[in-house]
Amino acid sequence: MYFExxxxxxxxLGQFDVWFEHAxxxxxxxxxxxxxYLGLRLAPDQFAFARQVQVACDTAKxxxxxxxxxxxxxxxxxxxxxxxxxxxxxxxxxYLDTFSAKDFEGTSTRVITQPRWEGKTMTGAAFFxxxxxxxxxxxxxxxxxxxxxxxxxxxxxxxxxVLDMRAP
Amino acid sequence: MYFExxxxxxxxLGQFDVWFEHAxxxxxxxxxxxxxYLGLRLAPDQFAFARQVQVACDTAKxxxxxxxxxxxxxxxxxxxxxxxxxxxxxxxxxYLDTFSAKDFEGTSTRVITQPRWEGKTMTGAAFFxxxxxxxxxxxxxxxxxxxxxxxxxxxxxxxxxVLDMRAP
Numbered sequence: 001m002y003f004e005x006x007x008x009x010x011x012x013l014g015q016f017d018v019w020f021e022h023a024x025x026x027x028x029x030x031x032x033x034x035x036x037y038l039g040l041r042l043a044p045d046q047f048a049f050a051r052q053v054q055v056a057c058d059t060a061k062x063x064x065x066x067x068x069x070x071x072x073x074x075x076x077x078x079x080x081x082x083x084x085x086x087x088x089x090x091x092x093x094x095y096l097d098t099f100s101a102k103d104f105e106g107t108s109t110r111v112i113t114q115p116r117w118e119g120k121t122m123t124g125a126a127f128f129x130x131x132x133x134x135x136x137x138x139x140x141x142x143x144x145x146x147x148x149x150x151x152x153x154x155x156x157x158x159x160x161x162v163l164d165m166r167a168p
Numbered sequence: 169m170y171f172e173x174x175x176x177x178x179x180x181l182g183q184f185d186v187w188f189e190h191a192x193x194x195x196x197x198x199x200x201x202x203x204x205y206l207g208l209r210l211a212p213d214q215f216a217f218a219r220q221v222q223v224a225c226d227t228a229k230x231x232x233x234x235x236x237x238x239x240x241x242x243x244x245x246x247x248x249x250x251x252x253x254x255x256x257x258x259x260x261x262x263y264l265d266t267f268s269a270k271d272f273e274g275t276s277t278r279v280i281t282q283p284r285w286e287g288k289t290m291t292g293a294a295f296f297x298x299x300x301x302x303x304x305x306x307x308x309x310x311x312x313x314x315x316x317x318x319x320x321x322x323x324x325x326x327x328x329x330v331l332d333m334r335a336p
Contacts, residue, residue, distance in 0.1 A: 001169040001297075008297045042210070042317040119336030126332045129169075129176045134305055134328055141309030149210040149317070160302055164294045168287030 002067060002104040002128060009060045009136055010096040015161050016053065016089045019144070020082050023152045030151070035081045040146050047139075049146045051077075053085055056139035057092040063132035064096060066112050067124050068103040170235060170272040170296060177228045177304055178264040183329050184221065184257045187312070188250050191320045198319070203249045208314050215307075217314045219245075221253055224307035225260040231300035232264060234280050235292050236271040 027034035038050035047055065054077050065072035073095055079085045110124035122131070140159070148154055195202035206218035215223065222245050233240035241263055247253045278292035290299070308327070316322055 004293065004297055005301070008302070011298075012302065042313055043319075046316055117333065120333040121336070122331065122333055125172065129172055130179075130328065130331050133173075133301065134176070134180065135324075137302060137305030138309050138312075138324075138327060141306050142313055144306075145210055145310055145313035145317075148214055149313075151211075156303075156306075159306060160298065163290065163298050165285065165288040165290055168289070 002107050002124075003099065003101040005128075005133065006060065006064050006096055006099060010093055011161055012140060012159070013057065013060065013089050013093050013096075015158060016143075017086065018158050019147060019152070019154060020086055022154055022158065023147055024082065026152045037147065037150065037152075038079075038081070038085065040150055042142070042146055042149060047142070049143055050079055050085060052139045052143040052146065054079065054088065056136060056143065057088055059132060059136040059139060061092050061095055062114075063128070063136070064099055066114070067107045067110065067128060067132070068099065069110065070103075170275050170292075171267065171269040173296075173301065174228065174232050174264055174267060178261055179329055180308060180327070181225065181228065181257050181261050181264075183326060184311075185254065186326050187315060187320070187322060188254055190322055190326065191315055192250065194320045205315065205318065205320075206247070206249070206253065208318055210310070210314055210317060215310070217311055218247055218253060220307045220311035220314065222247065222256065224304060224311065225256055227300060227304040227307060229260050229263055230282075231296070231304070232267055234282070235275045235278065235296060235300070236267065237278065238271075 023037050024034045027036070039048050041048040054075070058075070061072050061075075064070075073091070075088060075091070079088050107124040107128070111121050112124055112127040113119070113121045144154060144159055191205050192202045195204070207216050209216040222243070226243070229240050229243075232238075241259070243256060243259070247256050275292040275296070279289050280292055280295040281287070281289045312322060312327055
């Protein structure tokens with residue numbers, strides 16, 4: 001299910017386009033610069049909107065890379081407007097598009113580490129369940145909360161995207 | 169991985185206890201009634217804190233029930249203070265404790281529906297990936313955002329809980 005969950009994350013990253021459009025429309029209707037959103041935050045010691053989007057992207061990107069033993073492309077985290085943030089999201093989606101189900105064979109038992117863990121490790125299964133999935137949805141949801149709190153008319157459908165439902 | 173993800177959701181529901189304690193401590197320090205938190209929201213047309221907690225609980229409860237073909241216990245959604253909200257969370261955790269990995273055999277291809285879908289269906293796999301997982305973390309994260317925005321000093325560790333890391 002690793003691959004399928006990354007497909008789901010990819011789909012949801014695609015929803016950022018819809019959010020950005022709503023943010024731009026709201027800014028236009030209220031006559032302010034939509035790029036103001038990049039610096040908004042819900043608490044002074046919490047990441048601002050731009051950083052929430054970057055971290056959501058990186059959680060998916062680095063999650064897929066680490067769980068498959070691949071090297072992830074670097075991003076400079078220097079996006080200064082919604083257009084650049086949109087490009088960051090698209091770049092992440094394009095990277096996730098390079099994976100296939102086969103890449104995740106053996107992921108469960110792979111030993112995962114990262115510099116900030118100071119030598120500690122997690123199994124691939126634990127890293128995925130306890131770190132990647134909760135963090136990905138957390139940062140997407142904080143980004144959503146920042147927009148909602150600041151007047152952007154988003155709804156649950158803008159978060160989930162279209163569900164694969166079958167007609168009766 | 170269905171069972172393992174529900175185990176993860178159960179673990180994270182357990183973090184609500186920590187959040188409630190932080191909220192109560194903050195309210196005490198500022199001399200206000202901690203139950204005020206139940207009605208706080210980030211936008212007038214978004215669910216308040218209590219409802220976010222209830223929906224997080226129900227997403228896990230109903231997700232596990234529907235994916236295994238079991239009947240879920242009913243909750244009245246009438247929690248009026250943090251103590252009752254805490255009991256609601258504990259009741260959900262106790263329900264999730266009744267499942268084993270075996271219960272989720274055949275879940276991927278199970279046909280899922282619910283009254284509000286008006287006869288439409290999803291496969292178990294799609295329901296889990298597109299609905300249960302994104303919604304569970306969404307509502308936990310909105311609850312987190314409401315507390316953070318209103319002064320409760322939560323951090324990422326309070327959200328994730330303890331990670332299963334191995335010493336070097």
